[in-house]
Amino acid sequence: MFGRIREDIRNVLTHDPAARNVFDVLTNYPGLQAIWWQRLTSRLWRWKLRWLARWLSGWVRWWTGVEIHPGAKIGRRVLIDHGMGVVIGETAEVGDDCTLYQGVTLGGTSLNQGKRHPTLGKGVVVGAGAKVLGSFFVGDGARIGSNAVVVREVPAGATVVGIPGKVLGADERKADGFQPYGVDTSMRDPLSPALASLLQHITATDARMRLLETTLRSNGIRLDCAELPSLDKRAFQPLLDEHDANGIDYFI
Template structure:
């Protein structure tokens, strides 16, 4: 247990440039508090002490603003940066070295039974405000862009953005690390740029036609 706690602290020190010391991390990082509280709640959940597990979960939610259901399975070195407003559902499965940011929801899509929440494989990054919904899988080394809504499986080594989420990079050169989410492409902007270009082309064509008619009128 203590070895895993050291891993969690080291993970934050390596990934967060604002972390100045282990002492500061232990005392002030709500994401770390939420992860450690979940470990206790998950043990109680597996022992079928469901009420106690939920109590631990809710106390943690009150102090951290992060709601993790006791039934969720979370791997090693799970990094929650900031974290306010994060929701992780009961049947979520999260691999190792996963990072999620504030406002993320790993939730369900209705009242279905059984596995109803996402599975995140190793080295996944889910950026601020993203919603990953349903019993879907996010493959290894993939990224979910800020504000995206993902409803379908995402292959490994991919980047998904938009509403609904669309894979825009897969095994591409731009995937250089799981923390480069500030460089994610914007498919909405790309589409708007394409429409602007088409509009300019049509304006030029219309102007050309009007000029031709004026010249024909002058000749008559």
């Protein structure tokens, strides 16, 4: 037990530059205190003393601002930084060396019994305010940006941002995969390339239309655009149906 406590303290001193010394970590890190109490309530939960486990976890939530269900599985060297508003559900699993910031929710989207909360692999970083909802796996070394809402599986080493969460791709520049709050200054909006491509296509289409109009006029043909039928959005319904079936994004 004391070996695990020393390991947790060393982990905080390594990953939080605000941590000054061992006494500071012991007394002023509610996220760490919540994890230590959860080890006790988890044992009570396994011993079928479930009312007592939930009652104690309620007091720990009041004291630390962190709610960890006694049934959750928490790995080694997990850091909950700041901690206020963190919620970890009953069937959630948090792997070794994960870092969770304030306001993170590992929640369930099903009312059925059984596995309904996410599983975080090793070394996952979940930024402030992020919501990871559902029974799926977040791969080792993945990073979830602040305020992202993740509702589907995340590949190992990937970075996820936005609502709903969008995968930016794996980043191999950092071997340990750790980035504070799950973001860095080099990250780009995942929609930017799509929007840039769309604008290029519109520009090219306009140029071709002007060339076509000029060619028609040079041959004595005039086209009055006011006589063209208005756009019927029902023509796009097959694309919308395909979006619903396959999760393909279209810009209309």
